[in-house]
Amino acid sequence: MGVQDSGSSADNEYPDGSVRLRNPHIQLMDQDILYHLALGSESHDLVSMFGDVKFVCLGGTPKRMEQFAFSIMDEIGHKLPAGTTLLDISRYSYRYSMYKVGPVLAISHGMGIPSVGILLHEVIKLMYHARVRDPIFFRIGTCGGIGIEGGTVVISEDAVDGLLRPTLELPVLGKLLQRPAKLDKKLARELKSLASAEDPYDTVTGRTMCTYDFYEGQGRLDGAFCDYTEADKMHYMTQIHKAGVVNIEMESLSFAALTHHAGIKAAVVCVTLMDRLKNDQVLAPKEVLDEWQSRPQILVSRYIKRYLSMKGRLSLDGPGGSMCVKSPRRFKLVQQESETYD
């Protein structure tokens, strides 16, 4: 089966900017249960809960995405009513965590292509059911750098697999389905322009390799198994570096392919945890790693703030979030009226 290209993300969009579902079956269903998000098209009023979403930010861990939700709340001046706090909307799924701050959704995606792929199917359907128009998706992650120091921010120009192919492959009904993994080049350039000379770290753009494994799949010498030599590893690392690969992680291929197929603008911004030409293990202390992880978030926050200020929507107060209202006996989900950010 050849690579199915659905054109550029802009070509895929409906004229009103709504998200394209390339699945005729969904419209025929009485309800659509977004099982791993603990949401449903009949059980929840998805339009009023999520209709105002503009930015969907994904990252590996629930904690990172919770921290991002709190920090973006400060950055965009979003106020919660007194006595309330942010609530994990998908907490009863026990799979992913989801926070909503006005037009921003922050969701954890777990590790690897299968996990992010399942999430993207459901988040893209969520955008469709909620009638969100022209959402922008970001992955805010960590990675290993190649020839760059730990703590460097990498904005992906494109995503390739371990064989340097820019294609997501998935066996479907006994055949290999191939989808091009394309990211929005303009969005990547805009993000790069928001890196500041004052930042005490570098922000670079380049090709990202996405693998199916952290150890052997990324040519590490420190897994439980290793059938190659250090010289073999270094040869491979040098070859992929020459092919333009500046970092390696585990989700960009699926993220790029599924967002592109849905006509959604997307970017991947990751911080490097080490230079894989020098070592394999994550040696930086916890506090350093925590600060490094905030760097992609800072860049994406700048983009969101600039976007909202250009639209005159900064300093949001009141409506547009999901929150937890403390009552003496229980926590209650409060859904607020929606605004649109287009």
Ligand SMILES: O=P(O)(O)O[C@@H]1C[C@H](O)[C@@H](CO)O1
């Ligand atoms: O967003 P995260 O930090 O989860 O991204 C990378 C790729 C894998 O998910 C994980 C491996 O440590 O980190």
Ligand SMILES: O=c1cc[nH]c(=O)[nH]1
């Ligand atoms: O080396 C690394 C670091 C983080 N995530 C990865 O996938 N690889």
